[in-house]
Amino acid sequence: KQEVTQIPAALSVPEGENLVLNCSFTDSAIYNLQWFRQDPGKGLTSLLLIQSSQREQTSGRLNASLDKSSGRSTLYIAASQPGDSATYLCAVRGWGKLQFGAGTQVVVTP
């Protein structure tokens, strides 16, 4: 059974610092890994999707890496801003469904 773990559970940084969010998974037989953002009271917004054959994906200030053999992904957010405050979830796609981690709650202070 796939287990997805996100560390840390919560993170607070001053504006301008880089954010590093970690995601680990136990079964490397995945199709892809996806990072989402969730704002309070709202649904999920997809940030980045990394296929199992890829090593990283970039979008603006966001960069996500994937090391499938070791079961790890890292989301980097450069030069954090207060608007980056949210909960970040990673999810791995195996056969059929996505398996989610519990998320990392991020607060960026001005």
Added chain:
Amino acid sequence: GAGVSQSPSNKVTEKGKDVELRCDPISGHTALYWYRQRLGQGLEFLIYFQGNSAPDKSGLPSDRFSAERTGESVSTLTIQRTQQEDSAVYLCASHRDRGTDTQYFGPGTRLTVL
């Protein structure tokens, strides 16, 4: 184009009543998922529909929960004889019929059982 939509956005019901939640996926998306998110917790998979294949119901927590989908269109999640522990946000997501696709989520339905 339009995203995934869900209705109602909020539902308050009394314990023991039945509720029905609706999800309209993005047009052309053959795969549809239901998830549950309890307060302060992660997403919990409930059920997965893929085209005309038999749905994956492995995440449904009890036989009070059921879901239907007609073809590749709207899906309804029904909870019978609601209990207080059913209070949560119910999220729906869809993607195209490819294993490599991004999942798109609806805004969710917040269910409160009194």
